[in-house]
Amino acid sequence: MVEKWTLCIEVSCRPNPGPASLKFVLHNGAKNHVIYRIWEVQGKTTNNEAYYITLVAGLKEAKHNGVNNITVLTNSDLICNHMEGIYNVRADNLKPLYREAKIWSARFNSFSIKHLAEIHKISTDLMVGAISSVDAGARDDSGSSFIPLANIDQHQYRSRLCVYTMVVIFLGILIPWFFQ
Helix, strand or coil, X not given: CCCEEEXXXXXXXXXXXXXXXXXXXXXXXXXXXXXXXXEEEEEEECHHHHHHHHHHHXXXXXXXXXXXXXXXXXXXXXXXXXXXXXXXXXXXXXXXXXXXXXXXXXXXXXXXXXXXXXXXXXXXXXXXXXXXXXXXXXXXXXXXXXXXXXXXXXXXXXXXXXXXXXXXHHHHHHHHHHCC
């Protein structure tokens, strides 16, 4: 059986261009294995540059973990169209990032990329599922491991996206527990 992994990528640049918050979630449903990273890029980065940076980081992490078959989900229609060859990459700042993403995508036996507007909900659900099922034997290999909300002030990622993600994770754990 071919082991299929899903890579969800999402970013936020405020303003655009500006500092970026990046996140990827790598998931194998068959093994309930989740790896995720959340980090920031300071300086002037466009949303599209941030998507490519996140895509390449996610693909590198997948290869590092022995993944051979991957589907990428993103809410960036432009990145999907670039990677599928529908649009040419015209922006000079994106060309080297695109080439690197193509090199990494070619290292997989099977690679596909799909546009999905609801990516935030899916990636957050995957992270919450991994965190809440750690006791049930799921592996959580998160590089930026789960940080309790009480410690968020000491956390090195203080962007709104990171704080928002932690609140969503907390509520995602609390609400199902409350209604049990």
